[in-house]
Amino acid sequence: MNARLNEQTSIYLQIAQMLENDILRGIYLEEEQVPSTNEMAKMFSINPATAAKGINLLVDEEILYKKRGIGMFVSQGAVEKIRKKRKAAFYNNYIKALVTEAKSLSIEQEELLEMIRKAQSEQQPK
Amino acid sequence: MKLYPKFIAWWLAKHSVIAGALLVFYLIIGALTEYRVFDLGFIAMIFNLIMVLLPSTWAMTGRVFPLSMGVTRKQFFLMGQLLKLFCLIIVTVVLLQFAPYPPIATICSMFAATCSGELLGALSTRFGKKGMIIFTILCGCAGGVGGFMFSQGVEMTVTLMSLMTLPALPVISVLVGCCETAASWLIYRKMEVQ
Amino acid sequence: MAKTLKASGLVKVYGKKEVLHSVDVEFESGCIYGLIGRNGAGKTTLLSCITAQTWANAGEITYGGEPVWENEKALGEICFAREISQILFMGQNTYKVRDYLRAAKLLYPHWDEQYAQQLVDRFGLERKKRVSALSKGMLSMLTIVLALASNAPVTILDEPVAGLDVVAREDFYKLLLDNYAKTQRTFIVSTHILDEAASVFEKVIILDDGNVIEQGNTDELVSQFRYVSGKEEQVDEAVAGMKVLLEEKAGRSKAVVVRSSEQNLQQLEQNPDVDISPLNLQKVFVALTGQKEG
Known part of the structure; x- marks a missing residue:
């Protein structure tokens, strides 16, 4: 959780994304507690309201839930929810940019698909 | 209405050191010149000096703290009055040790002196150094004119003569003091903080 | 209270x-x-x-x-x-x-x-x-x-x-x-x-x-702004109708700071012909107050 914040997206979105990443990586397992708003604010030197906004975003998406008087916890099935959400956004966030960049480099479809196959096979033994 | 007596006491204590040093200085000078140091008039004169300086310093630099730390101008003005009263009481007590009878005229003139000091300080905040100098000159003139007329034995009307007599002078001093205090308040009312 | x-x-x-x-x-x-x-x-x-x-x-x-x-x-x-x-x-x-x-x-x-x-x-x-x-x-x-x-x-x-x-x-x-x-x-x-x-x-x-x-x-304030750069004609086309705050031109390229609604900005970001990036508070501040220097 020591990733630096950048200026490309709103901070609260970055907070939400970082929490999601950590959940995917198994740093926080389902039903485990995640850092509180104040702890997150302190970690990143940001306004607690901003940290709260990011956390509440995940609560709205039912990735986190609140246990009164204790704190925020990872919901059951959060991992699956995050994957689904990111898969839906994958097209907009990665594919479009990939295609645009390929176009500006005049990489044809067949070459592009070949590159994808190559990258996938490189990652196979894991 | 809170008047922060502890603050006044602290401020006074801080500046009393200087006032006390002044006092000691004059006493030494007096002793060296073999002047009748414990003469009432001499002591009153020294005290007058301190009585003028303390309220003026209060307005000029003492105001830095209360006014910038959430005290209203009305409170600050009243605190100034407490300061003056406190000084007056101390000085009266000291004087009573040396006087065969209660020196009412002296005390009244000291009241006028402290009010003058307060007005001097207030004027300095509003009109700067120029205001202070003009006011000081005015005071000097007022005293000088009266003294001059008296010394020249100038023909005076009965009213003026009666003004110069003992019972009237203290009353005039107090009146003048009150007017000066009122003037100070007019300046304090809308004082800008730094 | x-x-x-x-x-x-x-x-x-x-x-x-x-x-x-x-x-x-x-x-x-x-x-x-x-x-x-x-x-x-x-x-x-x-x-x-x-x-x-x-x-x-x-x-x-x-x-x-x-x-x-x-x-x-x-x-x-x-x-x-x-x-x-x-x-x-x-x-x-x-x-x-x-x-x-x-x-x-x-x-x-x-x-x-x-x-x-x-x-x-x-x-x-x-x-x-x-x-x-x-x-x-x-x-x-x-x-x-x-x-x-x-x-x-x-x-x-x-x-x-x-x-x-x-x-x-x-x-x-x-x-x-x-x-x-x-x-x-x-x-x-x-x-x-x-x-x-x-x-x-x-x-x-x-x-x-x-x-x-x-x-x-x-x-909310900062997210209303974007920095748009690319070839002059394409930038102009992309930001048509939006409020432009700053403009920089160099040769055929042009860069502008625009302010618009979330909808418009999202559309803008889909535009493949120009490069879009967000601003931070400091840059927004300069864009809003620095113009007078010409």
Whole structure:
């Protein structure tokens, strides 16, 4: 959780994304507690309201839930929810940019698909 | 209405050191010149000096703290009055040790002196150094004119003569003091903080 | 017991010059506000007026609905930590650090002496040193101690980081956030140095030449702007109909700063012919206030 914040997206979105990443990586397992708003604010030197906004975003998406008087916890099935959400956004966030960049480099479809196959096979033994 | 007596006491204590040093200085000078140091008039004169300086310093630099730390101008003005009263009481007590009878005229003139000091300080905040100098000159003139007329034995009307007599002078001093205090308040009312 | 500090139609004239032009601002309870503006924009004047340290020529200033002018109760809840003058009427300010601390202890109703001493030690402030002998940085730190330890429900700091280097600035914001997390009090910080500040201010008020040109949530404000660059014709086409704030041209390329609705910006981001990137608070501030330099 020591990733630096950048200026490309709103901070609260970055907070939400970082929490999601950590959940995917198994740093926080389902039903485990995640850092509180104040702890997150302190970690990143940001306004607690901003940290709260990011956390509440995940609560709205039912990735986190609140246990009164204790704190925020990872919901059951959060991992699956995050994957689904990111898969839906994958097209907009990665594919479009990939295609645009390929176009500006005049990489044809067949070459592009070949590159994808190559990258996938490189990652196979894991 | 809170008047922060502890603050006044602290401020006074801080500046009393200087006032006390002044006092000691004059006493030494007096002793060296073999002047009748414990003469009432001499002591009153020294005290007058301190009585003028303390309220003026209060307005000029003492105001830095209360006014910038959430005290209203009305409170600050009243605190100034407490300061003056406190000084007056101390000085009266000291004087009573040396006087065969209660020196009412002296005390009244000291009241006028402290009010003058307060007005001097207030004027300095509003009109700067120029205001202070003009006011000081005015005071000097007022005293000088009266003294001059008296010394020249100038023909005076009965009213003026009666003004110069003992019972009237203290009353005039107090009146003048009150007017000066009122003037100070007019300046304090809308004082800008730094 | 949430009280709002509010000014409406605030006008302040110094001599012949009108410094604040009918300003409307509102500071709600429990938020960290950034009051940002260039030098001479009127930040200190505005803060002076709303804390009754200066009288306004026109307008109403209220705290919890009651006027602040000569209001003992209201002023007891507001702390305005302004720059400490190193020169007093007749020369140097000979008051010492410990005098300010002592006065604060005697005058601020909510003063936290322990916290104050902790901060003084942390900053390495010499208690016996005269204010006129302090460096600019130390002077700023004294102001910060007074503000934080005042524990006032509304605490205002006027350019607290002016004399501080970047390390000290970051330290200050950490302290501020720490205290805010504990006390949830209202903070108003005026500054023109924005690097570290942007992530701390929940709401921001931009003052330009005596006018409030923006007021609202920091994030929401910044997200209305984008930096668009690429080939001139394509940039022009892409931003048609949007408000353009800055323009830079070089050869065939052009770069602009635009401001628009979320919808339009999302569409814009889909445009493959131009490069889009977001702005940060500092760049937004420059875009909004820097234009006059041509």
